[in-house]
Amino acid sequence: AQRVTQPEKLLSVFKGAPVELKCNYSYSGSPELFWYVQYSRQRLQLLLRHISRESIKGFTADLNKGETSFHLKKPFAQEEDSAMYYCALNSGGSNYKLTFGKGTLLTVNP
Amino acid sequence: GAGVSQSPSNKVTEKGKDVELRCDPISGHTALYWYRQSLGQGLEFLIYFQGNSAPDKSGLPSDRFSAERTGGSVSTLTIQRTQQEDSAVYLCASSRTGDDEQYFGPGTRLTVT
Numbered sequence: 001a002q003r004v005t006q007p008e009k010l011l012s013v014f015k016g017a018p019v020e021l022k023c024n025y026s027y028s029g030s031p032e033l034f035w036y037v038q039y040s041r042q043r044l045q046l047l048l049r050h051i052s053r054e055s056i057k058g059f060t061a062d063l064n065k066g067e068t069s070f071h072l073k074k075p076f077a078q079e080e081d082s083a084m085y086y087c088a089l090n091s092g093g094s095n096y097k098l099t100f101g102k103g104t105l106l107t108v109n110p
Numbered sequence: 111g112a113g114v115s116q117s118p119s120n121k122v123t124e125k126g127k128d129v130e131l132r133c134d135p136i137s138g139h140t141a142l143y144w145y146r147q148s149l150g151q152g153l154e155f156l157i158y159f160q161g162n163s164a165p166d167k168s169g170l171p172s173d174r175f176s177a178e179r180t181g182g183s184v185s186t187l188t189i190q191r192t193q194q195e196d197s198a199v200y201l202c203a204s205s206r207t208g209d210d211e212q213y214f215g216p217g218t219r220l221t222v223t
Contacts, residue, residue: 046211096141098143
């Protein structure tokens, strides 16, 4: 069975500090990994996906198959980054359902 | 353009009543998903539609839950004989094709009293 673990429910950093949101997954095949973000009173939206290898809003995430991790990083956090972040996995094949972690609430303090 | 819409935005119902939740996906999106977001459980997959057929219903928690999609567009999630543990935010998402980005709706907050 596939599983996504986000070990931190809450993460608090100061503006300008580096931030890393951890995500580990369990899946025997070759999954596709995503980070979704939900800002206050907004709907859930895609932040980035590992196959695109993009940097969005200064965030990057590298898939480490050896450690089965997909940590989200940003070198200098901004107050507007405060949000709920979800790591998600798609097992591929013909079914594209997402398996989500339980989320990390990031607070960036001024 | 218009995003995924869901109605109602909030629903309060008494235990034992049936409820219907509606999802209008983005026009032209062939794939549609239902998820449930509840305290302590995070986001859970319920059901996936490709066109009008549902190849994966594995996330439906019990036979009280059912969903249909008509005309390759609107979908309805029905919960019969609601229980308090059904209280959650029900999210709908659609994507252009199966492997494309999923766009989420604002959700329906269901409260069972």
